[in-house]
Amino acid sequence: MFDLLQNAFIASLFISVAVGVIGSYVVINRFNYLAASIAHGSYAGVGFAVYFGISILLGTTVFALLLALLLSFISFNNRSRSDTLIGVIWAVGMSIGIIFTDLTPGYNADLMSYLFGNILMVPKSDLIFMAVVDLIILISGVVFYNHILAISYDIDFAKLRGIRVGFLYTYFLILIALTVVMSVRSIGLILVIALFTIPPYISEKFTKDFKAMMFLSGVLAFVFCIAGLYISYSYDISATPAIILTASVFFFLSLFKRR
Amino acid sequence: METVIKIKNLYFKYEKRYVLEDVNIEIKRGEYVAFIGPNGGGKSTLAKLIVGLLKPSRGSVLVFGEPPERAREKISYVPQNINFNLDLPLTVMDVALQGRLNKNKLFFNSEDKEIALKQLNRVGMESFKDRKIGDLSGGQRQRVLIARALASEPEILILDEPTASVDPKGQKEIYKILNDLNITRIVISHDVNIFFEKIDRAVYVNRKIYVHENIEPIIEKDQDHFCEVELLEYLKMFKNKREKNV
Numbered sequence: 358m359f360d361l362l363q364n365a366f367i368a369s370l371f372i373s374v375a376v377g378v379i380g381s382y383v384v385i386n387r388f389n390y391l392a393a394s395i396a397h398g399s400y401a402g403v404g405f406a407v408y409f410g411i412s413i414l415l416g417t418t419v420f421a422l423l424l425a426l427l428l429s430f431i432s433f434n435n436r437s438r439s440d441t442l443i444g445v446i447w448a449v450g451m452s453i454g455i456i457f458t459d460l461t462p463g464y465n466a467d468l469m470s471y472l473f474g475n476i477l478m479v480p481k482s483d484l485i486f487m488a489v490v491d492l493i494i495l496i497s498g499v500v501f502y503n504h505i506l507a508i509s510y511d512i513d514f515a516k517l518r519g520i521r522v523g524f525l526y527t528y529f530l531i532l533i534a535l536t537v538v539m540s541v542r543s544i545g546l547i548l549v550i551a552l553f554t555i556p557p558y559i560s561e562k563f564t565k566d567f568k569a570m571m572f573l574s575g576v577l578a579f580v581f582c583i584a585g586l587y588i589s590y591s592y593d594i595s596a597t598p599a600i601i602l603t604a605s606v607f608f609f610l611s612l613f614k615r616r
Numbered sequence: 617m618e619t620v621i622k623i624k625n626l627y628f629k630y631e632k633r634y635v636l637e638d639v640n641i642e643i644k645r646g647e648y649v650a651f652i653g654p655n656g657g658g659k660s661t662l663a664k665l666i667v668g669l670l671k672p673s674r675g676s677v678l679v680f681g682e683p684p685e686r687a688r689e690k691i692s693y694v695p696q697n698i699n700f701n702l703d704l705p706l707t708v709m710d711v712a713l714q715g716r717l718n719k720n721k722l723f724f725n726s727e728d729k730e731i732a733l734k735q736l737n738r739v740g741m742e743s744f745k746d747r748k749i750g751d752l753s754g755g756q757r758q759r760v761l762i763a764r765a766l767a768s769e770p771e772i773l774i775l776d777e778p779t780a781s782v783d784p785k786g787q788k789e790i791y792k793i794l795n796d797l798n799i800t801r802i803v804i805s806h807d808v809n810i811f812f813e814k815i816d817r818a819v820y821v822n823r824k825i826y827v828h829e830n831i832e833p834i835i836e837k838d839q840d841h842f843c844e845v846e847l848l849e850y851l852k853m854f855k856n857k858r859e860k861n862v
């Protein structure tokens with residue numbers, strides 16, 4: 358039991374670092390819909406992985422990365438007009454995932470465990486993957502901080518300064534994909550989006566500096582995970598919904614604070 | 617004087633209909649030019665073509681003899697809409713510093729900070745440097761965006777309706793800042809107050825352009841308010857004078 362809790366604790370920490378940074382960029386750029394499309398669409402990767410008997414993490418990583426590339430190609434020039442296509446990709450990905458798990462002989466598919474995860478069952482190999490993704494995100498976050506922030510504020514001005522807007526857009530969607538994938542077995546593909554958006558949304562209201570916003574988002578995500586874990590343990594309920602509901606309570610409370 | 621912007625046989629369309637047709641103009645170093653004309657006439661489009669945010673459908677735009685994207689270091693721009701992303705946790709200083717970025721500059725050094733501060737000082741916003749950009753008034757934010765553009769130390773500055781969301785006092789301050797610069801300036805305006813400034817030429821943009829050369833400031837501006845009504849009064853005055861002389 359202690360081992361499980363320890364892994365859950367470490368996973369929470371790693372996930373919080375990633376969603377604190379990436380989630381903040383998602384929120385200020387209003388990428389929620391894109392991120393959700395990557396997350397849901399990646400379920401196709403789960404389906405393929407169980408059908409062909411390869412590692413789930415590998416299957417979802419490949420699919421999530423392909424989706425990130427596809428979506429960046431589709432949506433870079435006109436995000437609002439590509440909404441429909443983004444929604445269709447989301448649905449197609451999920452459907453493929455479900456059909457392939459259905460087709461897998463003798464696999465009484467535990468759909469729920471990938472859609473909603475189980476943070477108490479995170480294997481060690483996932484923790485290593487998470488640590489690597491965190492490292493990539495932190496380094497990218499520092500190196501491209503000023504460029505991504507300039508793009509987020511005023512993309513036209515960023516272009517005029519010669520910033521590689523297209524490259525950074527794609528790169529950024531790839532980081533979203535990696536963050537989604539690293540959470541597949543702990544938080545799950547669907548609810549991770551809530552963890553992407555709720556902490557930054559709250560933090561944005563309390564900070565006037567973007568670094569502070571990312572830091573506070575990470576701290577909040579961690580607090581929500583630990584509180585959720587505690588509730589889940591005490592009442593013997595699933596961890597992910599407990600975490601997300603905890604976050605939601607704070608989200609609703611934050612609505613009372615004006616900007 | 618050296619030509620810094622050369623537009624030749626320029627046509628531009630977003631969709632089917634041309635919004636700019638057969639535009640030809642050369643702008644010289646140090647000139648102060650106003651783009652005027654009705655809403656939807658194509659002023660912002662022309663500005664975006666000059667800075668290289670849009671590409672001509674036909675014809676060419678050359679800045680210092682090169683396509684605009686090759687002259688990026690020498691040209692800067694203040695957009696028409698300044699009220700975007702107001703929730704973003706970004707300070708006034710952060711915004712001004714963006715003028716110092718370029719393709720290879722990932723981090724700011726002390727010189728960048730010095731220049732950004734100097735430009736904030738020029739527009740009178742230095743004491744606001746730690747304030748959140750979204751918390752400022754329209755006129756204050758406008759001035760910060762001018763500082764951001766100046767922080768690039770451009771040789772050409774293009775401002776798209778910089779006084780649109782600003783009260784009369786703020787307008788005067790902004791025009792004073794522009795007047796004190798000696799770089800090439802293009803300012804887009806759709807109100808008559810621009811004629812009180814020491815502009816060299818006025819370009820009327822309404823699908824095609826019409827260039828008014830050698831503009832003299834019409835009167836010393838000593839009143840706070842001036843709009844089309846006062847302009848008409850002013851014209852009547854001239855007409856009466858002429859009739860008396862006849």
Ligand SMILES: Nc1ncnc2c1ncn2[C@@H]1O[C@H](COP(=O)(O)OP(=O)(O)O)[C@@H](O)[C@H]1O
Nearest residue numbers: 630631635653654655656657658659660661662
């Ligand atoms: N992104 C766009 N897509 C399609 N049409 C546009 C776009 N931007 C402007 N237009 C059209 O181009 C014309 C010129 O617009 P604009 O350059 O903004 O004029 P102005 O700045 O003089 O008000 C208008 O008819 C406008 O509706």
Ligand SMILES: [Mg+2]
Nearest residue numbers: 659660661696
């Ligand atoms: Mg305009």
